Amino acid sequence: MSTAAAAPEDLGRQAHEAFRRGDAGRALSLVAQAEAAFPKDLSFKLQKAMIRRATGDLAGALEALEEALAIDPYDFVSLLSKAGLVEQISGERAATPIYKNALKIAPAEDEIPPALRRPTERARELVARTTDRLDEHLRTRTAALAAACSEAARRRFDEAIGVLTGKRRIYVQEPLLLHYPQLPAIPFYDRNHFPWLPELEAATEVIREELMGALEAAKDDFAPYIAYPKDAPVNQWGELNHSRRWSSLFLWKDGARQDAACALCPRTAALLERLPLARQPGFAPTAMFSALDAHTHIPPHTGSTNARLLCHLPLVLPGPARLRVGAETREWRMGEAWVFDDTIEHEAWNDADELRVILIFDVWNPYLEPGERELITALLQARNEFFAGA
Numbered sequence: 001m002s003t004a005a006a007a008p009e010d011l012g013r014q015a016h017e018a019f020r021r022g023d024a025g026r027a028l029s030l031v032a033q034a035e036a037a038f039p040k041d042l043s044f045k046l047q048k049a050m051i052r053r054a055t056g057d058l059a060g061a062l063e064a065l066e067e068a069l070a071i072d073p074y075d076f077v078s079l080l081s082k083a084g085l086v087e088q089i090s091g092e093r094a095a096t097p098i099y100k101n102a103l104k105i106a107p108a109e110d111e112i113p114p115a116l117r118r119p120t121e122r123a124r125e126l127v128a129r130t131t132d133r134l135d136e137h138l139r140t141r142t143a144a145l146a147a148a149c150s151e152a153a154r155r156r157f158d159e160a161i162g163v164l165t166g167k168r169r170i171y172v173q174e175p176l177l178l179h180y181p182q183l184p185a186i187p188f189y190d191r192n193h194f195p196w197l198p199e200l201e202a203a204t205e206v207i208r209e210e211l212m213g214a215l216e217a218a219k220d221d222f223a224p225y226i227a228y229p230k231d232a233p234v235n236q237w238g239e240l241n242h243s244r245r246w247s248s249l250f251l252w253k254d255g256a257r258q259d260a261a262c263a264l265c266p267r268t269a270a271l272l273e274r275l276p277l278a279r280q281p282g283f284a285p286t287a288m289f290s291a292l293d294a295h296t297h298i299p300p301h302t303g304s305t306n307a308r309l310l311c312h313l314p315l316v317l318p319g320p321a322r323l324r325v326g327a328e329t330r331e332w333r334m335g336e337a338w339v340f341d342d343t344i345e346h347e348a349w350n351d352a353d354e355l356r357v358i359l360i361f362d363v364w365n366p367y368l369e370p371g372e373r374e375l376i377t378a379l380l381q382a383r384n385e386f387f388a389g390a
Contacts, residue, residue, distance in 0.1 A: 011037075015047060024055045042068050042075055049081060058089050074105050080119060087126070096130040099123040100166070135165045152190065159327050171326035175343040178305040180376065183367050187325035187346075189309060189339045193366040196275055197337050200313055203271055204335050207359060208315045210265035211289055214249060215357075218264060222247040222291055236299040245293040252287040252361070255280055268359075278308040278364045280377045282384055287361035289315070292350040303342030306365060307376050313337040313359040319352025332358065339363065 015030035028051055034044045045068035053061035062085050068078040079102040087095035103123055106112065112120055138161050139146075146154055162168030173185045191197055215222070225248045226240045234241045250258045251269060262269035277285035283304075292298065303310070312323070314332040322331045325346040330338065340346070350356040364373055 009034075012044060012047060015051075019051055019054075024051055027051050040071055042071055042078065045071070046077065046081070049085075053085065058085060061085055062089070076102060076105050076107065077116070079105065080116065080123065083123065084119065092126055092130055096127055099127050103127065131165050131167055135161060135167060138165070155328065162327065168327050171344050173306045173341065173343040174302045174345065175305045176302060178307060178376070178380065179343075180305065180307045180365075180368075180372075183306050183365055185306075185326075185344060186341055187328045187344055188330065189341070189366070191339075194311075194339055194363070197311075197339075200271070200275065200311070201335050201337050203267075204313065204315065207265070207268045207271070207313070210268050211315050211357060211359075214261070214264045214289065215291075218249070218261075221261065222249045222289070225290065236301065240296075240298070245296045246298060247291045248288045249291075250286070250288045252277075252285045254286060255282055255284050272361060275361075276363060278362045278373075280380060283377075283380050284308060284362050287359070289357055290360050291355055291357045292321075292348065293355060294318075294350060294353050296350050298348040300345050300347040302345055305376075306341060306343040307368060307373075308362045309339050309365055310342045311337055311339045311359075311361055311363055314356075315359055316355060316357040317352070318354035318356065321348070321350045321352060321356045323348045332356075341365075 011030045011034040015027040015034070018024075018030060019027035028048065031044050031048045031051070034041070035048070038044065045064050049061045049064035049068070052058075052064060062082065065078055065082040065085065068075060069082065072078070079098065083095045083098035083102050086098055103120070106120055142157070142161075146157055149157065159168060163170055171185070171187070173179060173183075222244070224240070224242050224244055225246045226234075226237045226243070228234050228237065228241050240246050249261055251261050251265065251272060252258060257269075272285075272287050277287070279285060312332070314321075314334055314336070317332055317334055320331060322329055323340075323346060325340045325342075326344045368376070
């Protein structure tokens, strides 16, 4: 390396030594010379900020950090340092957005330099503390108005506060096959859309009786729900792939009636025939008994299309079991069915000590017109034809 190229580094070391001796003026002069030689070198901007801050020139230190961020807006050290300086000048609330941005670009935990680990952890603590205070403030100021709203409106508003403060993420529809535009992203749908739910719930004991008979007579027909081939990536399904911890007995599968299973459960099959299932040859309906072993977790995932929704009816609940759809988590209760959009990320837990079983089937999204149902069915059939002829 030539002498000329090494000079700025020498100036940086000399500036450090001058500052250590207490000569801040000389140190800043040497840093200025180094900046003139290498105006895009972040290290000299950071060194200048450190010297100015140590001497009480907080505005000058902030200016130096902004010069560094003008060169590289994604430099973690510069952004974390700026947040600390803004906190010192204007307080925690003013610094919180900057700390948040710094944490977004923070290195992986094991890659954070030792000198920055405590400042990074403190940034997390400050952001969490400020977020909690903001959340409490917002809820206090809106409590009276929220109390006058319906339960559904209060749930939506509660989630809105979480999104606004950053305590909750935004969940959107993420269908694996078909996204049908302009359908609302509703985790759990209002019961009023499905006037047949009381008939279904009233048949709980009948369906449960037939289920228990099927478990006795055809336990081996309950096959693993997740069954990826050996050469396929399993992603989050590693623990459940080809596992009977989550198994199912299909009454309808991809639109085809499973006669043997329906023969074991004739009254259940007859009831399903009467219900307005999503009927799409080759795709839907799907209706099944879904069995989940004790203390088993179904990881987050999404379904195929928002053109149809899923209905759940619990049949065997030996203890606590729950479903999360987006930001909302509900406990299953005997005799209570619900309909939800499975293209919104969801996951389930059986926290009980014994097997949990529910009836699952799909229905059309109520926001679709009858003509759209036909169009979607034709669309997916045309897709199948295209690939079949490839």
